[in-house]
Amino acid sequence: MNDVAHDEHRRQLLREMLRIRRFEEKSAELYTQEKIRGFMHLYVGEEAVAVGTLQALDADDAVVSTYREHGHALVRGIPARAVMAEMYGRQEGCSRGRGGSMHIFDAATRFCGGNAIVGGGLPLAVGLALADKLQGRARVSACLFGDGAVAEGEFHESLNLAALWKLPVLFLCENNFYAMGTALARAQSQPDLHLKAASYALGAEVVDGMDVLAVEAATRRAAQAVRGGGGPYFLELRTYRFSAHSMFDAQLYRDKAEVEDWRRRDPIVLFERQLRAAGVLDDATLARMEAEIAAEIAAAVAFAEAGSWEPVEDLTRFVYSEGPAP
Amino acid sequence: MSTVTTTYREAIREAIREALRRDPRVFLMGEDVGAYGGCFAVSKGLLDEFGPERIRDTPLSESAFVGAGIGAALGGMRPIVEIMTVNFSLLALDQILNNAATLLHMSGGQFNVPLVIRMTTGGGRQLAAQHSHSLEGWYAHIPGLRVLAPATLEDARGMLWSALEDPDPVLIFEHALLYNQAGTLPADAGAVDIRRARVRRPGRDVSLITYGGSLPKTLEAAGRLAAEGIDAEVIDLRSLRPLDDATILASVAATRRAVIVDEGWRSGSLAAEISARIMENAFYELDAPVARVCSAEVPMPYARHLEQAALPQADTVIRVARGLVRGDG
Ligand SMILES: Cc1ncc(C[n+]2csc(CCOP(=O)(O)OP(=O)(O)O)c2C)c(N)n1
Ligand SMILES: [Mg+2]
Numbered sequence: 168m169n170d171v172a173h174d175e176h177r178r179q180l181l182r183e184m185l186r187i188r189r190f191e192e193k194s195a196e197l198y199t200q201e202k203i204r205g206f207m208h209l210y211v212g213e214e215a216v217a218v219g220t221l222q223a224l225d226a227d228d229a230v231v232s233t234y235r236e237h238g239h240a241l242v243r244g245i246p247a248r249a250v251m252a253e254m255y256g257r258q259e260g261c262s263r264g265r266g267g268s269m270h271i272f273d274a275a276t277r278f279c280g281g282n283a284i285v286g287g288g289l290p291l292a293v294g295l296a297l298a299d300k301l302q303g304r305a306r307v308s309a310c311l312f313g314d315g316a317v318a319e320g321e322f323h324e325s326l327n328l329a330a331l332w333k334l335p336v337l338f339l340c341e342n343n344f345y346a347m348g349t350a351l352a353r354a355q356s357q358p359d360l361h362l363k364a365a366s367y368a369l370g371a372e373v374v375d376g377m378d379v380l381a382v383e384a385a386t387r388r389a390a391q392a393v394r395g396g397g398g399p400y401f402l403e404l405r406t407y408r409f410s411a412h413s414m415f416d417a418q419l420y421r422d423k424a425e426v427e428d429w430r431r432r433d434p435i436v437l438f439e440r441q442l443r444a445a446g447v448l449d450d451a452t453l454a455r456m457e458a459e460i461a462a463e464i465a466a467a468v469a470f471a472e473a474g475s476w477e478p479v480e481d482l483t484r485f486v487y488s489e490g491p492a493p
Numbered sequence: 494m495s496t497v498t499t500t501y502r503e504a505i506r507e508a509i510r511e512a513l514r515r516d517p518r519v520f521l522m523g524e525d526v527g528a529y530g531g532c533f534a535v536s537k538g539l540l541d542e543f544g545p546e547r548i549r550d551t552p553l554s555e556s557a558f559v560g561a562g563i564g565a566a567l568g569g570m571r572p573i574v575e576i577m578t579v580n581f582s583l584l585a586l587d588q589i590l591n592n593a594a595t596l597l598h599m600s601g602g603q604f605n606v607p608l609v610i611r612m613t614t615g616g617g618r619q620l621a622a623q624h625s626h627s628l629e630g631w632y633a634h635i636p637g638l639r640v641l642a643p644a645t646l647e648d649a650r651g652m653l654w655s656a657l658e659d660p661d662p663v664l665i666f667e668h669a670l671l672y673n674q675a676g677t678l679p680a681d682a683g684a685v686d687i688r689r690a691r692v693r694r695p696g697r698d699v700s701l702i703t704y705g706g707s708l709p710k711t712l713e714a715a716g717r718l719a720a721e722g723i724d725a726e727v728i729d730l731r732s733l734r735p736l737d738d739a740t741i742l743a744s745v746a747a748t749r750r751a752v753i754v755d756e757g758w759r760s761g762s763l764a765a766e767i768s769a770r771i772m773e774n775a776f777y778e779l780d781a782p783v784a785r786v787c788s789a790e791v792p793m794p795y796a797r798h799l800e801q802a803a804l805p806q807a808d809t810v811i812r813v814a815r816g817l818v819r820g821d822g
Contacts, residue, residue, distance in 0.1 A: 205618065205619035205620050205795060256619070256795055256796030258796075264794070264796035265621070265794040265799065266795055267619065267620075270622070270795070283621070283624060284580065284623055318552030319553050319584070320556055320584070321584075347532070348528045348529025348550075349524070349525055349528070354552035354553070416529075419530055476796060476798050476799075477799060479799065482789055483790065483791050486790060
């Protein structure tokens with residue numbers, strides 16, 4: 168990359184993080200207006216992880232995600248309006264309104280779902296990778312999951328199998344140090360999760376998940392190793408969620424001071440400062456970015472507002488396939 | 494008699510508190526039961542009162558902590574294990590079926606498992622297809638388990654202690670829409686009988702047989718049917734395994750018609766089992782075929798209008814009951 172392209176790329180990373188942040192802020196507002204219902208989990212504070220990891224993937228790679236997946240979906244390229252309409256429950260939503268916030272799906276970008284069973288996505292990623300390996304395709308199956316999933320049996324079974332069969336899985340652990348109200352140290356005998364992963368004989372590293380460039384660089388390296396046939400790779404991305412676990416969480420389990428400490432490492436603020444210092448960003452550019460993002464989100468909300476309800480007669484559609492297997 | 498104003502949630506909390514005070518072998522264990530206060534706030538405040546040994550937070554390891562509950566029960570404790578929702582209990586299904594339900598029989602009666610497992614069930618809150626299903630009927634299929642579904646404040650308050658006194662594993666299903674149900678209880682409310690179904694509303698024309706989260710809807714339907722001159726009896730099963738056949742059959746023998754309201758899917762459901770028992774034991778008493786109101790056979794959708802269309806509703810119960818009584822569906 169030459170310098171100009173490099174500068175543009177860094178601005179792009181900032182822009183994507185801002186896009187997630189603003190989308191989440193809007194989602195919270197719409198939730199309080201009861202436009203969005205059900206469970207909703209915000210990604211505020213963790214933006215560098217989604218942007219750094221998913222930007223490093225190819226278009227035909229697969230992504231398996233969690234219920235905290237708005238940011239993943241946006242970076243992956245699912246239109247904001249399709250995600251917003253989904254959260255409204257509209258049939259124009261990417262899952263026809265049947266999934267809601269926790270179950271964003273998009274075949275076009277191989278976004279294989281927000282999964283709301285903790286650890287439930289890991290075996291899927293292993294299977295997607297197995298299919299690629301059997302069919303001789305050099306694709307990566309990336310799987311995002313939280314620190315909480317590391318306590319599930321499915322985590323251990325999946326890492327073992329992927330390593331044993333040398334499958335092209337990229338395990339991306341979003342370690343935000345909490346599983347709902349349970350601090351990592353209260354759940355794990357070995358809280359250095361990459362050490363735990365390493366025991367399955369796969370590449371495993373810890374990365375500063377508040378530093379988007381570090382996340383991107385680590386993911387590129389790891390994805391390259393996986394794509395080259397080196398077997399699975401595990402990244403522990405240390406980050407923090409600034410918002411509550413979900414919209415129902417009184418946050419009795421953590422100190423405000425701890426949240427404030429982490430807020431000082433806000434990945435967007437840090438990166439913005441870095442870009443300004445490098446002379447790559449000025450007020451006008453930032454203002455333009457914010458304006459474009461605001462317009463995109465306003466359009467997404469308008470799209471969702473104007474959307475329609477799937478006819479109730481269609482309720483039982485797609486319980487089984489409507490045509491022959493492809 | 495003095496009474497207290499309470500909610501379903503508080504009634505369960507009070508039952509847990511009472512159990513912890515009464516029996517030093519009792520402890521509560523599960524995901525986020527302590528510092529977080531319980532994912533449905535049932536155990537809020539108990540950590541401060543009883544400490545982390547007895548209000549025990551676990552990692553996200555359903556199979557491991559349910560299995561540990563079984564082991565602790567074998568070792569002389571009286572654990573109350575909380576699983577956040579029935580959906581996540583599937584990760585512990587192996588422990589519940591292959592260990593909790595079988596050890597006594599497999600060991601020739603040597604090892605009983607005095608364990609209580611509580612979990613949330615049911616839909617209606619737009620939580621889509623991984624947080625909304627009613628799978629208690631599956632558990633009711635399993636010999637070796639007792640399966641309870643408290644639908645009233647009295648049962649929320651009273652079933653836990655009775656379950657703890659049972660020498661074998663008991664599963665208690667709490668419908669998520671019931672937690673905020675408010676009302677009064679006698680100040681000295683305590684253990685209740687867990688073997689019998691209850692007639693919640695007597696009636697002559699049709700028996701509406703239901704349990705758990707469908708009870709309020711069914712009572713609403715019965716109230717509205719009364720306005721059109723149909724006198725419906727409402728039976729609250731309370732225990733899904735074993736079923737109280739005597740109460741069901743006595744009611745059906747008197748009304749000669751039955752509608753079963755069950756939030757599970759129709760195929761292979763608890764409703765199917767009850768229907769079969771009525772057919773086997775009261776066929777000649779019936780004036781009409783047994784009818785069922787169940788959830789549509791789809792994974793639960795998120796969008797509210799679709800979810801409501803998928804769930805049993807009072808309107809449907811009314812239409813079906815009217816059809817049986819008047820023969821005009
Ligand atoms: C198998 C299972 N158990 C419990 C839950 C309830 N639950 C939803 S999110 C969550 C915390 C998960 O924490 P983590 O994996 O660290 O992800 P984070 O929310 O921090 O992104 C829990 C316990 C669930 N969805 N699935
Ligand atoms: Mg976490």
